[in-house]
Amino acid sequence: MFSFILRRLGLLLPTFFGITLITFGLIRLIPGDPVEVMVGERTLDPQMHADAMHRLGLDKPIYLQYVDYLHNLATGHLGESLVTKDSVWKEFTTLFPATLELAVMAMLFAAVFGLLAGVIAAIKRGSIFDHGVMGLALTGFSMPIFWWGLILIMFFSVKLGWTPVSGRLDLAFDIAPRTGFMLIDAWLAEAADPSLNAGAFKDALKHLILPAIVLGTIPLAVIARMTRSSMLEVLREDYVRTARAKGLSPARVIFIHTLRNAMIPVLTVMGLQVGTLMGGAVLTETIFSWPGIGKWLIDAISRRDYPVVQNGILMVATLVILVNFIVDILYGIANPRIRHAK
Amino acid sequence: MSLLQIKNLSVEFGSDKNPFRAVEGLDLTVDQGEIVGIVGESGSGKSVTMMAMMGLLEGQGRIVADKLQFDGKNLLTISARERRKIVGKDISMIFQDPMTALNPSFTVGYQIMEVLKLHQGLRGAALKARALELMEMVEIPAAASRLSAYPHQLSGGMSQRVAIAMAIACNPKLLIADEPTTALDVTIQAQIMELLVSLQQSQNMALILITHDLAVVAEVAQRLAVMYAGQVAEMGQVPDIFRHPSHPYTEALLKSIPEHSKGAHRLSTLPGIVPGQYDRPSGCLLSPRCPYVQERCRAERPALTAQRQGAVRCHFPLYDKES
Numbered sequence: 001m002f003s004f005i006l007r008r009l010g011l012l013l014p015t016f017f018g019i020t021l022i023t024f025g026l027i028r029l030i031p032g033d034p035v036e037v038m039v040g041e042r043t044l045d046p047q048m049h050a051d052a053m054h055r056l057g058l059d060k061p062i063y064l065q066y067v068d069y070l071h072n073l074a075t076g077h078l079g080e081s082l083v084t085k086d087s088v089w090k091e092f093t094t095l096f097p098a099t100l101e102l103a104v105m106a107m108l109f110a111a112v113f114g115l116l117a118g119v120i121a122a123i124k125r126g127s128i129f130d131h132g133v134m135g136l137a138l139t140g141f142s143m144p145i146f147w148w149g150l151i152l153i154m155f156f157s158v159k160l161g162w163t164p165v166s167g168r169l170d171l172a173f174d175i176a177p178r179t180g181f182m183l184i185d186a187w188l189a190e191a192a193d194p195s196l197n198a199g200a201f202k203d204a205l206k207h208l209i210l211p212a213i214v215l216g217t218i219p220l221a222v223i224a225r226m227t228r229s230s231m232l233e234v235l236r237e238d239y240v241r242t243a244r245a246k247g248l249s250p251a252r253v254i255f256i257h258t259l260r261n262a263m264i265p266v267l268t269v270m271g272l273q274v275g276t277l278m279g280g281a282v283l284t285e286t287i288f289s290w291p292g293i294g295k296w297l298i299d300a301i302s303r304r305d306y307p308v309v310q311n312g313i314l315m316v317a318t319l320v321i322l323v324n325f326i327v328d329i330l331y332g333i334a335n336p337r338i339r340h341a342k
Numbered sequence: 343m344s345l346l347q348i349k350n351l352s353v354e355f356g357s358d359k360n361p362f363r364a365v366e367g368l369d370l371t372v373d374q375g376e377i378v379g380i381v382g383e384s385g386s387g388k389s390v391t392m393m394a395m396m397g398l399l400e401g402q403g404r405i406v407a408d409k410l411q412f413d414g415k416n417l418l419t420i421s422a423r424e425r426r427k428i429v430g431k432d433i434s435m436i437f438q439d440p441m442t443a444l445n446p447s448f449t450v451g452y453q454i455m456e457v458l459k460l461h462q463g464l465r466g467a468a469l470k471a472r473a474l475e476l477m478e479m480v481e482i483p484a485a486a487s488r489l490s491a492y493p494h495q496l497s498g499g500m501s502q503r504v505a506i507a508m509a510i511a512c513n514p515k516l517l518i519a520d521e522p523t524t525a526l527d528v529t530i531q532a533q534i535m536e537l538l539v540s541l542q543q544s545q546n547m548a549l550i551l552i553t554h555d556l557a558v559v560a561e562v563a564q565r566l567a568v569m570y571a572g573q574v575a576e577m578g579q580v581p582d583i584f585r586h587p588s589h590p591y592t593e594a595l596l597k598s599i600p601e602h603s604k605g606a607h608r609l610s611t612l613p614g615i616v617p618g619q620y621d622r623p624s625g626c627l628l629s630p631r632c633p634y635v636q637e638r639c640r641a642e643r644p645a646l647t648a649q650r651q652g653a654v655r656c657h658f659p660l661y662d663k664e665s
Contacts, residue, residue, distance in 0.1 A: 237442065238437060238439060238442040238443045239442060239443055239444055239445040239446070241398060241437065241443075242437065242443045242444065242445070242505070242508075243445065244398055244400070244429075245396060245398060245429060245430060245434065245435045245437075246429075246430035246434075246456065246457050246460065246508070247425075247426040247427065247428070247429040247430030247431060247457075247460060247461065248426070248430070248456070248460060249426065257445055260445075260447045260448075261445070261446065261447050334447065335446075335447065336446065336447065336492040336494070337446060337492070337494050
């Protein structure tokens with residue numbers, strides 16, 4: 001197991017290198033530079049522009065800028081935002097819990113309903129439920145996130161007025177950020193002072209529900225389809241027949257003997273969906289004005305805030321890689337044949 | 343009273359409009375402590391019969407029978423829940439390919455203990471001790487350490503021993519072995535058969551041995567049913583059938599055993615294949631392949647008629663008391 005982890009870690013270095021190269025290159029390919037964007041519509045004196053670029057170190061040849069960037073990374077410097085002058089690390093850690101909260105809820109929603117729908121569709125193969133679920137999954141998978149988000153806002157927030165349109169919490173509440181997870185913070189605040197913050201938890205949940213559904217839709221569709229096909233495959237296996245021949249209950253045959261083996265490819269897909277989740281977070285957070293990493297990155301791109309874009313994306317990518325790495329380990333736990341491979 | 347009584351069992355697959363009878367009008371009785379062989383070529387309905395009896399067809403096949411009784415319980419009217427109390431406990435089954443019959447995600451010990459927990463309510467140390475005892479009963483070396491092994495770490499022969507341990511865990515009254523040695527090496531085949539027979543004797547189980555290896559049946563079984571295209575062609579005492587087969591199909595099977603054709607230049611074979619769903623002859627199902635076929639055979643399907651201590655489904659049985 002230990003050598004298995006070491007081998008996987010060794011594969012990460014080239015991936016990191018590739019990510020730095022891509023983010024560094026792409027943000028510089030966009031027309032305009034940070035100084036131009038800061039100045040905006042006002043006319044810019046070429047001398048001042050050159051001075052400002054020099055101060056930011058952006059007048060050096062591009063390969064030197066890249067070497068500087070790598071050097072800073074290697075020594076643990078993520079730099080400061082060109083706009084706010086705050087350190088990128090600090091901004092990231094302040095905003096990240098919001099994105100994590102959203103992503104976890106989205107994944108939870110996707111995993112619970114995706115697995116359930118996939119398992120039932122597989123058991124009732126060919127039934128109306130099966131066709132219905134698979135049709136819906138295809139629809140969900142093909143849906144543009146921003147459109148889906150707007151439709152849900154129109155219906156649930158504007159028409160029915162069930163959920164708020166944007167943000168994480170109603171302004172009426174005053175909640176001290178402790179963990180950064182609004183659900184937990186609101187719950188703590190409500191418990192500490194029930195008169196002042198009554199209903200804060202419910203309000204936080206209401207704010208979270210629509211964005212989580214929007215963000216979780218594609219993973220839900222992918223998980224449901226993968227679970228179904230994987231279950232169908234495993235249900236044909238001899239050992240499922242053996243399990244039935246033991247006199248085990250149908251629930252035990254399905255959820256222990258079949259799902260355990262069918263989960264192996266589903267787990268991999270779930271891990272890959274974390275990437276989709278991070279990409280989707282950018283859109284979802286923008287639609288719902290959710291103060292997280294996604295919105296932060298979009299703003300940074302439009303301001304040409306190079307350090308934030310480069311290192312923000314690098315950190316998100318690191319996270320995706322880490323999650324996939326954890327999935328690989330879980331995969332080994334779920335599948336003893338891999339764990340014992342030499 | 344017999345332990346297992348099957349009367350006029352039919353199993354149908356496919357749609358109502360276009361059904362396919364995998365098993366047709368099958369009669370079989372098994373007494374406590376006896377070994378019955380069921381022989382027939384692939385697709386003759388051997389396994390399907392047993393799976394139907396155990397309720398393992400999972401709604402895929404339609405089962406009709408006049409009687410399907412095990413140990414005094416009517417398996418036709420029993421609820422699924424009641425059936426699960428019998429299956430795996432009083433009736434258990436061993437399958438053909440041991441390498442795929444065990445769940446790859448769970449240890450061998452877990453899979454054995456699962457049955458013991460379910461049917462005997464064993465827990466804790468007693469559970470583990472019983473599992474170990476079973477592993478030793480099926481002669482697995484270093485049984486204690488093998489309890490935590492995964493199926494992929496075992497050879498085919500070892501896996502089959504584990505499958506046997508699982509099957510005999512609750513001292514079943516009836517053990518069904520569905521081609522238990524077909525997927526194994528020749529050297530291991532004999533060991534597994536010996537193990538099965540010795541367990542059958544020590545536990546006084548009834549054993550149904552599904553096989554296409556007549557030599558094995560001759561060695562261990564007391565009675566034999568020969569199946570052809572979903573029907574019993576002939577059944578009776580093993581010595582009777584081996585000395586004087588009554589059905590032309592049985593005779594052909596016996597002739598195709600290599601040991602029986604010593605000195606012959608070519609191994610005797612029966613040309614043709616078992617009729618499928620759409621090419622069933624209107625007369626005797628064997629009529630297109632039978633070397634003794636007559637006009638009546640092509641026109642009229644023979645019924646299973648009592649003969650000696652068994653029965654035969656043939657208009658012109660080869661063995662006749664009078665002749």
